[in-house]
Amino acid sequence: MRKITQFRPGGSLVLVLFAVYMLVPLLATLNFSLTLGENYTTVAYEKLLRNEALFEALWHSLLLATLTVLGSLILTLPTLYWVQLKLPQAKPLLEFFTLLPFIVPPIVMALGLIRIYSSGPFPITGTPQILVFSYMMVSLPFMFRAIDNALQSIDTHTLTEAAQSLGAGTFTTLRYIIIPNILPGIVSGSLLVFSSALAEFALANLLVGSAWTTFPVFVSNVGRADGRQAAALAVISFVITWLVSITILWSANRAPGQNNISLNR
Template sequence: MSLWTRIAGWSALIFGLLYFFVPLGGLFEFSLKARRGVYSFDAYAKVLADPQFQQTFTYSVVMALVTIAIGVVLVVPTAFWVRLKMPWARPYVEFLTLMPLVIPAIVIVFGYIRLYNTSSFLPLTGSVMGTNLLLAFGYTILALPYMYRAVDTGLRTIDVATLTEAAQSLGAGWVTILGRVILPNVIPAVLSGAFLTFAIVIGEFTLAALLDRPAFGPYLQRIGANKAYEPFALSVIAFGITWGCLVLIQLVSRLQKTAQRPA
């Protein structure tokens, strides 16, 4: 590698870092100016002490956990069966799991409202539990491309056919194979998909707002229209949560590579 190539590479890297972190630094610096003349964390203290913040953030965390559970139950058996018994269907399944990337969330939520309103055969929007269920399903659809890719990548790293045959030879049923053989071997991949799902749910706005649910995304938008410094503090907090999820994904990936490395 020539000297000019290295210089160009480092220059591009430094430019990218500056382009990304300088606005973030400005955002963080402004969020510290809630008290005139000095830097303080007053905006963060007000946000964290706000009962609505606590309520909406807790609600979004619970919905994220429910979404992750639904995603695992839906994706792991599907990806396992496609890889073991239906490899010819893999392109079609991948196409279906990519659809949420091209269909806007607003289309999904209006479809829910149209199909499950109080005058339909299944009036889920007429109750809090039903609306929460719709929201969880909507989040599952939005996270499906990431969860499926993560699980499918994890299944590629193990010999699914051999593990399944060995478990069947010992008398294990399909539920036992999935729960005690396949799932433990793809836990790092499942966790990667789970962290991405968590980040998506925490920051999602459209579904929660149109279904009128007390989620963190609508709260972030609402406080941004009425406060000066608190929205910037919330943005930094949301950014930290997202980056925390990405760091956890990297740690899980490294642990997976370390575990797979021969002794």
């Protein structure tokens, strides 16, 4: 079987070049953040660690990402369960709504969101609330896909009927039967939403800006003023991305058929 040689035109060379292209900017940035002229220095990192705004921004982003995940779960999970159980014909409508954030770039959504939520009954522009809601919207495709895939892989009807024949209500069924069964999918979707909320910049910059600085906005503001701190912040961001990605990969391995791709543009 193995005798048929696979066609690999310069396969190893392609992979080496790929690794170089991906790794050189990272190593160069690390090096840049640690050198001043010919000398080794950690001054950029020391300055950052002394800057309280860094920790405030990190805290803001973590809080924001957590709230976005919770909001997204509360919105998506019961809805999808309900549709799977009672209204399968509503599925295309939901899919349309989850496709929209893919087609419409965040910068475009920001335009309308500013108009609507700057005044009127819900003046929430400039507050964290608008970011939680708009991040829930932007990351809806990731959460929706993950939970939908997970729900499709179990027999929701039979499980629900079995639970209800034993006297369980809808909430009890969801809490003790459905959620434990699709937990890997929930974790996988939550991590994708978490990582995209952690890295989002366009909406945070345009809708809230320095009124409530998130980590990416902090990176942008500080980095523009000081190249060495910019490089140090890029390194810190990469470490955060790396940690989150490794966690996502680890959870995706435990949830077969789950996606591990999110978009951060």
